[in-house]
Amino acid sequence: MQARQDATARAVENADNLARVIEHDITYTSQLTDLSIQAAVDGAQDADVMRLPDHLRRELLFDRSATASQYIGSLLCLDSRGKIIVDSTSVVPRSVNLADRTWFTVHRDNPKLGLFVSRPLQSRLNPGEVDLMFSRRVNHPDGSFAGVVVAAFRLDYFQNLLSGVKLGPGGNITLLQDDGHVILRYPNDGTPVDENFSGRKNFERFRQTHETSFLGTSGKDGKERLYNFRRFDKLKMIVIIAPAARYVFADWTSRAWYIGIVTALLIVGMLFAAQLLSVEFRHRLVVEQQLRDMTRIDGLTGLSNRRSLDDRLMLEWHRAKRSGKPLALLFVDIDRFKRYNDTYGHQAGDDALTAVAQAIARNSQRPGDIAARFGGEEFVVVLPETDGAAAAVVAAAIHAAVRGLAIEHNGSEHGVITVSIGVACTDTEEVTDALGLIKVADQAVYRAKASGRNQTSMAEPFGGAAVTT
The missing domain is CATH 3.30.450.20 (PAS domain)
Structure with a gap:
């Protein structure tokens, strides 16, 4: 835009300079023409001059016309009736009456008009020629109208002035x-x-x-x-x-196209680079999310790890306290797991841990439920907005799912892998904080194991215990 404004300013400046030159030339030429007219007016108002013979009077009135522009066609002196009395082109004035011409009537009706320049007119004296008529009034000694001195200025002057x-x-x-x-x-x-x-x-x-x-x-x-x-x-x-x-704007247009194309290429390049950067950022976000997940997911079982459990349990604890809704926690322990490892090996033990973890996860899939590996063969399930009775139902489903795996365990009194579960809720009197919820549930697991394993033990609100199978 600045370049366009500069181009406009240069063009305006050039045009103004040209106009000044044209004005100067036309004004100067017009002044020369007016000097010739004024000299003729002065002579026409002198009675002694007007009594001279025609050829002397003509030479005296129009002797300065030679100093004016070559484009003056003729100088005429007219009397008050519009008759030519002195003609610069002929000793004998042409017998044409011009009293109807605008440049004549305007002086007749306006004593103080001064120099008058007419519109372009078809010449009555020279057919086919178009002239501008420069004229002044001639007065009698008493100030009354005595006639007009007029110069026919050919338009060829302007054509030649502008031709270059x-x-x-x-x-x-x-x-x-x-x-x-x-x-x-x-x-x-x-x-x-x-x-x-x-x-x-x-x-x-x-x-x-x-x-x-x-x-x-x-x-x-x-x-x-x-x-x-x-x-x-x-x-x-x-x-x-x-x-x-x-x-x-020709030069500006070519520059604008060049700048526009270069700018467009730069923009396309920047967009392409931005797209590559965006892809790289998205990839980084995915990797970072995966890394974050790796720090919060147990690598063996795919459940949440202990760190993630602590954060989520604390969040759900505070939420339960604010809303007044119950929060239940299941503490799940695989029965006789050390014997299983000793009998079948650690690889089989890892496979068993993974299978049990998936069984637990399948039965805790509500939004907000949290299934996590607590450590070793121990798991914790957090159940928001769940009371003891509903938690017992989930525990029973986990028991059934684990038994349904039918993983052989000759070191167990039940012949297959089973789990013991302790259940604690926020309405338990001993629970005063989130860690207390885990502690009470862990104690309930020990009661279930002591009662024969493959059972669920409920932490009662007043510290008692109820063992269910």
Whole structure:
């Protein structure tokens, strides 16, 4: 955007410089023309000069016309009735009455008008020629209207002035009077001389907002141009320099495409790199989660380990205290497991531990239930929102599932691997904290073992024991 603004600023500056040069040249040439007119007016108001023979009077009135621009077609002195009385192109004035011309009537009706520049007019004296008429009033000694001195200024001057200007494809220059009447369009696009721009969108925007430069769309050909306006206050003219926007922003457009493509490639590269980084981060998160799980999962049985059990049990304990709902804990111990290891070997023992752990896990699958390996052949199951009766049902299901494994154990009085279970609940009087819950349940396991194993022992609310099979 900054580059586009810079391109606009450069184009506006170039257009303003060109407009200043055009204004200077036109103003200077107009001043020379006016000097010739003013000299003729001074002579026409001198009675002695006007009594001279025609050829002397002509030379005296128009002797300065040679110093004016070569584009002055003719200088005329008219009387109060519009008749030519002195003609710079002929000793004998042409017999044409011009009293109906605007430049004549305006001086007749406005004594203090000064220099007047007409609209472009088809010359009545030189058919086919279009001129701007520069004129001044001539007065009698008493101030009354005596006639007009007028100079016909050919439009070829403006064409030649602008002929070397290069605005690029689609650009144009318009010279017009401040009321909107066109003097000249360059290059010629068919706009007729004296066409009025008053009411056109871009011209009215300049007149109403006083913006001297802006981007606008031509109402004639629909092209976007950078319009630059400059007013010639002395001559009441306006020049509009309007290069095509495509030409003004050609270099910027190519740079913008280059920058845009490079930026797009950088963005794509960054997105690709970000995607790779995202994949790497996701992979790291997975690995980290796996590592965290490894630190909280028992590697042999797949149940939660002791560390995870402690954290979850503490959480559920506080939750139970806040909600007032019961919390039950099962302490599960495999019967005669040392004998099993001694008889069948440690590998068979590991397999048996895994099988029992899965049986326990299958019967504690509610959301919030926690099955964990406490250590060795001991397991703990935490049952949130569960009272003693419901916990006994879960314990019975675990007994059945373990017996259903039918793992041979000749060192056990039951012939297969079995478990002893101790159950404790938060309504037990001895339980005052989470660790107390484990302690009470562990004591209940010892009672179950003492009663013959393969049993569940319930820790009663008042410290008693009930042994069930």
